[in-house]
Each structure stands twice: as structure tokens, then as C-alpha cells.
Amino acid sequence: MxxxxxxxxxxxxxxxxxxxxxxxxxxxxxxxxxxxxxxxxxxxxxxxxxxxxxxxxxxxxxxxxxxxxxxxxxxxxxxxxxxxxxxxxxxxxxxxxxxxxxxxxxxxxxxxxxxxxxxxxxxxxxxxxxxxxxxxxxxxxxxxxxxxxxxxxxxxxxxxxxxxxxxxxxxxxxxxxxxxxxxxxxxxxxxxxxxxxxxxxxxxxxxxxxxxxxxxxxxxxxxxxxxxxxxxxxxxxxxxxxxxxxxxxxxxxxxxxxxxxxxxxxxxxxxxxxxxxxxxxxxxxPDVGPYETMKIRILNGGHAVIAYPAGLMDIEFAHEAMENDLVAAFLKKVEGDEILPIVPPVPDTSLNDYFKLIETRFANPKIADTIRRLCLDGSNRQPKFIIPSIRDNIARDRDVSGLALASALWCRYCFGTTDSGAAIEANDPNWDRLTERAKAAKTDPSAWLEMTDIYGTLKDEPRFANAFADWLRMLHDKGTAAALKTYLG
Missing domain, CATH: 3.40.50.720 (NAD(P)-binding Rossmann-like Domain)
Structure with missing residues (x-):
């Protein structure tokens, strides 16, 4: 009743x-x-x-x-x-x-x-x-x-x-x-x-x-x-x-x-x-800045890191993505190598403990948070959640290969089909533009990075642009799982 x-x-x-x-x-x-x-x-x-x-x-x-x-x-x-x-x-x-x-x-x-x-x-x-x-x-x-x-x-x-x-x-x-x-x-x-x-x-x-x-x-x-x-x-x-x-x-x-x-x-x-x-x-x-940087880079950025490979591999929910060994390892490596080290200190907070908590939260099977929701609106979210970490790493002469792969995965997702060939329905306010760019990028990866309203001058940063191009070609030629395995080494 x-x-x-x-x-x-x-x-x-x-x-x-x-x-x-x-x-x-x-x-x-x-x-x-x-x-x-x-x-x-x-x-x-x-x-x-x-x-x-x-x-x-x-x-x-x-x-x-x-x-x-x-x-x-x-x-x-x-x-x-x-x-x-x-x-x-x-x-x-x-x-x-x-x-x-x-x-x-x-x-x-x-x-x-x-x-x-x-x-x-x-x-x-x-x-x-x-x-x-x-x-x-x-x-x-x-x-x-x-x-x-x-x-x-x-x-x-x-x-x-x-x-x-x-x-x-x-x-x-x-x-x-x-x-x-x-x-x-x-x-x-x-x-x-x-x-x-x-x-x-x-x-x-x-x-x-x-x-x-x-x-x-x-x-x-x-x-x-x-x-x-x-x-x-x-x-x-x-x-x-x-x-x-x-x-x-x-x-x-x-x-x-x-x-x-x-x-x-x-x-x-x-x-x-x-x-x-x-x-x-x-x-x-008095200052929210350290807390919001921590959350936006580690949690929201982390969602973006797992969302697009999971979407391309036809995974439906976030907790199922965390059950996939490749996706979970990709998240851990990108966070540990390229995100956590450039997040400023937060009062009374361990960034490593915060990330461990996020892994647990992402893996919660009761939430049933869909991968499609996490992939939504990348054109607004990537410039806030992912690209600042790329810029900070470049400014500090640090590696950006994992974040370049995360960006290439977003581009490949916007191509409009998963690795299995299933259609990806429009999932961004700018979907038509993104799909057009992603299709052009299959043969010319720089076409994606030319969206300066999203990437700014990153197309002129060889360390990022070259890695992005290599990853995107691999994603199209060999698929998401192969690219993740190559990155994880």
C-alpha cells in the first residue's frame, strides 16, 4: 500500500x-x-x-x-x-x-x-x-x-x-x-x-x-x-x-x-x-577558493575522466564504470599524476583522502548516476573542469598525456557513435557544432582544438596538441579499451 x-x-x-x-x-x-x-x-x-x-x-x-x-x-x-x-x-x-x-x-x-x-x-x-x-x-x-x-x-x-x-x-x-x-x-x-x-x-x-x-x-x-x-x-x-x-x-x-x-x-x-x-x-x-578548486578539479574533473571512455564502451552507469578495471585505473592514474599534484592545499584537508572518498562515491551502486548525464554539456564543463588542469600542468612543465587522452575521448564521443557503432544522441547544447568538428578531427585532429572558445591557445602547445592528436587517432583506429591500455602501460 x-x-x-x-x-x-x-x-x-x-x-x-x-x-x-x-x-x-x-x-x-x-x-x-x-x-x-x-x-x-x-x-x-x-x-x-x-x-x-x-x-x-x-x-x-x-x-x-x-x-x-x-x-x-x-x-x-x-x-x-x-x-x-x-x-x-x-x-x-x-x-x-x-x-x-x-x-x-x-x-x-x-x-x-x-x-x-x-x-x-x-x-x-x-x-x-x-x-x-x-x-x-x-x-x-x-x-x-x-x-x-x-x-x-x-x-x-x-x-x-x-x-x-x-x-x-x-x-x-x-x-x-x-x-x-x-x-x-x-x-x-x-x-x-x-x-x-x-x-x-x-x-x-x-x-x-x-x-x-x-x-x-x-x-x-x-x-x-x-x-x-x-x-x-x-x-x-x-x-x-x-x-x-x-x-x-x-x-x-x-x-x-x-x-x-x-x-x-x-x-x-x-x-x-x-x-x-x-x-x-x-x-x-573567509575564502571558498581552495575548496571549490579541489572539488571542481578532482570530483567534477574526475566525472569527466570516467564519463567519455565509459560512454564509448556502452557503459550505462557511473558505478559500472568504476567496476571496469580500465576506467577505474584511468581515473586513478590521471588524478594521481596530473590533477592532485597541481591542486592548491585546502585547510584541514588531505587531497589524497578526498580522492579516495570520491572513488567510493563514484562506485556507489545505489545512486545509478547515468554516464549520459555525466557526458552532458561538455562544451560548458570541459573549460571549467578539465582544461584548467591542462594549463596548470603545462605552466609547470608537467606531463599532460592523461588529460590529453581525456580530451580526445570527449572529441571521439562527440563523433556520435560508440565503439560498438551505436548512435550517441545529441547531448550538448552545441552538439551539431561539436559533431561537425569531431568528424573533421578524425583526419585532422587540430580541427577540434581550433575551438578557441573552449581551448584558447592550447592548440599551439605541442606537448598537449601532439598527444591529443596521437590519442584521437588511436581511439578511431583501435578503440577506447586499446587506448586506455596503452596509457596505463
């Missing part, structure tokens, strides 16, 4: 499902979050739920918002269960389920003015974001905000009718200023190096084009804290819905599955206060 999830049925859920001890009616909104996906619900909302359980800061609940077409489905599904979510945290040998209630409302999706109107409420003191790595209008070739992007140009010309997330934020800040209200904090929760600065650059870049006086005010008054967020959270499918029904007796139309591990390191800089998240495990530090 299953129980449909709702506020009315909370007290009737099975005993093995945790439920909020706080009353939903006691919560009021203090955060508006743009981009309510699985990661936000498995991370930020989990920390808030823990805080509310202590009886503190009940005025920091979340209102959801979004401008993308799929946000309507998210809102409609969650509204049908009173915005509650079953979060299933999984270790290899155990799983626990808890219903969280930190999300209490959702602004009409796809309506920028509705978000602006909600942000007129001074009780909203934080706007948080998970809009993906590619959602910040960054020029990959420079790493800087692109004020010439057509959507930014359009918002700058007509700020009263914004269409982008940053146009909405800017108009709301403009209205706060005009009303004499305290501005809100803008808090990025995306996997980006220096994500607070990236968010600030986007808001300030648009503001300078639209209203320089407003830009000056924002620069003086609005906080953009950086943060490192970490919790492996796969997509929800019928498998996850079935497990929640059969193992926990809950009919949840959008449960969230995640690993048991969770971490949030956050810069303690806020415009109008913050919830006491330090009481429930969030680390507040």
Missing part, C-alpha cells in the same frame, strides 16, 4: 519515512530560488529542512521560480503534492528517506514580471541560483562575462521587460532601490569556480550596460557570496518513483535520490542576514 504525498497525509506515512516536526504553516519565505531542480532539492532545501527541525529561522523558507519551459512541469508536479519532496539518501548498504518541507510556493513559471513582483517583498533577503554552468553568459575563450550576447543586449535595451535571469534580478534590485528597501543577496549554487564573482559579473555587466548609476549602487550594497556545493544527485525517472513506492510506501511524483554525502562551504558575506546554516553543517569560511 502506498500513500500519496501531501500535507494532509504526512502523519499517515510509513514509520521508515522521516517527516518534518515543524509545521508548514509556521514557515514564511526568505529565499527565492531560481532553477528548482533535483540538486537544489537534495542540497539547499535539505540544509534548510534540518535547520527548521531545530525550531530556528522559520522565516527562511524557499519560494521557487524559473524561466525555462521545463519549470512549468516542475511547478505543476510539486504543487500537486504541496511542494513536499521525498529525499532518498543512499549508501552502498543502506537507504534512508525523509520528506522535506522547505519549499512553500512557486512563482508562475516563465513569467519574468511575476518573479520581479515577488522580489518586491523585503522579506525575501536571498536570491539563490542553480541555472547550470552555462547559464551565466560567460565567454569561454576569455572566462569573462559576455555583454554582447544577444539576450543580454536585449535586456540592457529594455530592462522593464527582462527575459533573462539576470535581467529579472537587475530589475528587482532597481525596484528595491527606488522603494528605499534593502537589497537582497545573490547567491549562486552552481558548480563554477568563484561562482559568487561570476554571478556578480553577470549582474554588474548587465547593469553597466543598462543603468550605470544602478550598477554603482549594486557594487556598493549587494553581496554575492561564493560557495562550494557537493552532493551527487542523479535525475529522477520511473526507477526512482518505483523504489519510493515499493521500499517506502510513498507515492511521490518527483522524489529526489542522492548520495548520503553532502557538503556546502560558503563565504559568510550577506546583504541582509542569513539563516544559521552553520548550526546544521554548512561551513562558513
Amino acid at each position: 502506498t500513500t500519496k504525498l501531501s500535507l494532509e497525509t504526512l502523519d499517515r506515512l510509513p514509520a521508515n519515512v522521516g517527516t518534518p516536526a515543524y509545521a508548514r504553516a509556521d514557515l514564511t519565505a526568505g529565499i527565492l530560488h531560481i532553477g528548482v531542480g533535483n540538486f537544489h532539492r537534495a542540497h539547499q532545501e535539505v540544509y534548510l529542512d534540518r535547520l527548521f527541525e531545530t525550531g530556528r529561522d522559520l522565516d527562511w523558507a524557499v519560494v521557487g521560480a524559473g524561466l525555462m519551459p521545463f519549470d512549468a512541469k516542475v511547478r505543476d508536479t510539486l504543487k500537486g503534492q504541496d511542494y513536499l519532496a521525498t529525499v532518498v539518501a543512499q549508501e552502498a548498504e543502506s537507504s534512508t528517506a525523509r520528506v522535506t518541507g522547505a519549499l512553500i510556493d512557486f512563482v508562475e513559471p516563465g513569467d519574468p514580471q511575476a518573479i520581479v513582483d515577488r522580489l518586491a517583498d523585503p522579506r525575501i533577503r536571498i536570491v539563490s541560483l542553480t541555472v547550470t554552468e552555462g547559464g551565466y553568459f560567460v565567454d569561454p575563450s576569455t572566462g569573462a562575462f559576455d555583454p554582447h550576447h544577444p539576450k543580454i543586449v536585449a535586456d540592457a535595451a529594455d530592462l522593464d521587460n527582462p527575459q533573462t535571469v539576470f535581467g529579472v534580478i537587475l530589475k528587482a534590485l532597481k525596484n528595491r532601490r527606488a522603494a528605499g528597501e534593502t537589497p537582497f543577496t545573490v547567491m549562486s549554487c552552481d558548480n563554477l569556480p568563484h561562482n559568487g564573482k561570476v554571478a556578480r559579473d553577470a549582474v554588474m555587466g548587465l547593469a553597466k550596460a543598462a543603468d550605470p548609476e544602478l550598477a554603482a549602487w549594486i557594487g556598493e550594497t549587494v553581496a554575492f557570496p561564493s560557495g562550494m556545493v557537493d552532493r551527487i544527485t542523479p535525475a529522477t525517472g520511473e526507477r526512482e518513483r518505483r523504489i519510493v513506492r515499493e521500499d517506502f510506501g510513498v507515492a511521490d511524483d518527483w522524489p529526489v535520490f542522492c548520495e548520503d554525502y553532502i557538503q556546502w562551504v560558503l563565504e559568510d558575506r550577506f546583504t541582509a542576514g542569513r539563516p544559521a546554516l552553520d548550526r546544521v553543517g554548512v561551513q562558513f569560511v
Whole structure:
């Protein structure tokens, strides 16, 4: 027997499902979050739920918002269960389920003015974001905000009718200023190096084009804290819905599955206060940089290292990739030889122990994180997760053969077929361009590296470019397994 999830049925859920001890009616909104996906619900909302359980800061609940077409489905599904979510945290040998209630409302999706109107409420003191790595209008070739992007140009010309997330934020800040209200904090929760600065650059870049006086005010008054967020959270499918029904007796139309591990390191800089998240495990530090570099290079870079060889060998899940001796050894060697040695020290942290923990996390069979998800959006992820390590190694006159192979594997994946000949469906916003380049690179490897918006000047670095070309030819001629065996020696 299953129980449909709702506020009315909370007290009737099975005993093995945790439920909020706080009353939903006691919560009021203090955060508006743009981009309510699985990661936000498995991370930020989990920390808030823990805080509310202590009886503190009940005025920091979340209102959801979004401008993308799929946000309507998210809102409609969650509204049908009173915005509650079953979060299933999984270790290899155990799983626990808890219903969280930190999300209490959702602004009409796809309506920028509705978000602006909600942000007129001074009780909203934080706007948080998970809009993906590619959602910040960054020029990959420079790493800087692109004020010439057509959507930014359009918002700058007509700020009263914004269409982008940053146009909405800017108009709301403009209205706060005009009303004499305290501005809100803008808090990025995306996997980006220096994500607070990236968010600030986007808001300030648009503001300078639209209203320089407003830009000056924002620069003086609005906080953009950086943060490192970490919790492996796969997509929800019928498998996850079935497990929640059969193992926990809950009919949840959008449960969230995640690993048991969770971490949030956050810069303690806020415009109008913050919830006491330090009481429930969030680390507040003066400089997030070392933590985010560690995570982005070792964990996110590690995901990229295993994803493309696994995808080419028709492996479906991350834990199955870790069960493959070649893929697991490839990860260990690339990390040990070319990634860990150039990651700066992190306070009170052993990088070797951190990597060992990541190996365990990647191998968790309960997560069922798909290789296809890990391969997604390489054109935005490679410049952030892999290429900085290549550049750092070259600058230090270190070997880059493993990272060159990782790049060649990405190129071979974008060719569009696996080693067995199975078609790889489009898996990047720039898939057509990538596939065209990958096909040209089969006979001329430099055609791939000529994407300077991704690789910058690396095509002119013989140590990397020559190794990349050799690996790519081997991948096409002999296949992924042969290339991995050659690298492993």
C-alpha cells in the first residue's frame, strides 16, 4: 500500500519515512530560488529542512521560480503534492528517506514580471541560483562575462521587460532601490569556480550596460557570496518513483535520490542576514577558493575522466564504470599524476583522502548516476573542469598525456557513435557544432582544438596538441579499451 504525498497525509506515512516536526504553516519565505531542480532539492532545501527541525529561522523558507519551459512541469508536479519532496539518501548498504518541507510556493513559471513582483517583498533577503554552468553568459575563450550576447543586449535595451535571469534580478534590485528597501543577496549554487564573482559579473555587466548609476549602487550594497556545493544527485525517472513506492510506501511524483554525502562551504558575506546554516553543517569560511578548486578539479574533473571512455564502451552507469578495471585505473592514474599534484592545499584537508572518498562515491551502486548525464554539456564543463588542469600542468612543465587522452575521448564521443557503432544522441547544447568538428578531427585532429572558445591557445602547445592528436587517432583506429591500455602501460 502506498500513500500519496501531501500535507494532509504526512502523519499517515510509513514509520521508515522521516517527516518534518515543524509545521508548514509556521514557515514564511526568505529565499527565492531560481532553477528548482533535483540538486537544489537534495542540497539547499535539505540544509534548510534540518535547520527548521531545530525550531530556528522559520522565516527562511524557499519560494521557487524559473524561466525555462521545463519549470512549468516542475511547478505543476510539486504543487500537486504541496511542494513536499521525498529525499532518498543512499549508501552502498543502506537507504534512508525523509520528506522535506522547505519549499512553500512557486512563482508562475516563465513569467519574468511575476518573479520581479515577488522580489518586491523585503522579506525575501536571498536570491539563490542553480541555472547550470552555462547559464551565466560567460565567454569561454576569455572566462569573462559576455555583454554582447544577444539576450543580454536585449535586456540592457529594455530592462522593464527582462527575459533573462539576470535581467529579472537587475530589475528587482532597481525596484528595491527606488522603494528605499534593502537589497537582497545573490547567491549562486552552481558548480563554477568563484561562482559568487561570476554571478556578480553577470549582474554588474548587465547593469553597466543598462543603468550605470544602478550598477554603482549594486557594487556598493549587494553581496554575492561564493560557495562550494557537493552532493551527487542523479535525475529522477520511473526507477526512482518505483523504489519510493515499493521500499517506502510513498507515492511521490518527483522524489529526489542522492548520495548520503553532502557538503556546502560558503563565504559568510550577506546583504541582509542569513539563516544559521552553520548550526546544521554548512561551513562558513573567509575564502571558498581552495575548496571549490579541489572539488571542481578532482570530483567534477574526475566525472569527466570516467564519463567519455565509459560512454564509448556502452557503459550505462557511473558505478559500472568504476567496476571496469580500465576506467577505474584511468581515473586513478590521471588524478594521481596530473590533477592532485597541481591542486592548491585546502585547510584541514588531505587531497589524497578526498580522492579516495570520491572513488567510493563514484562506485556507489545505489545512486545509478547515468554516464549520459555525466557526458552532458561538455562544451560548458570541459573549460571549467578539465582544461584548467591542462594549463596548470603545462605552466609547470608537467606531463599532460592523461588529460590529453581525456580530451580526445570527449572529441571521439562527440563523433556520435560508440565503439560498438551505436548512435550517441545529441547531448550538448552545441552538439551539431561539436559533431561537425569531431568528424573533421578524425583526419585532422587540430580541427577540434581550433575551438578557441573552449581551448584558447592550447592548440599551439605541442606537448598537449601532439598527444591529443596521437590519442584521437588511436581511439578511431583501435578503440577506447586499446587506448586506455596503452596509457596505463
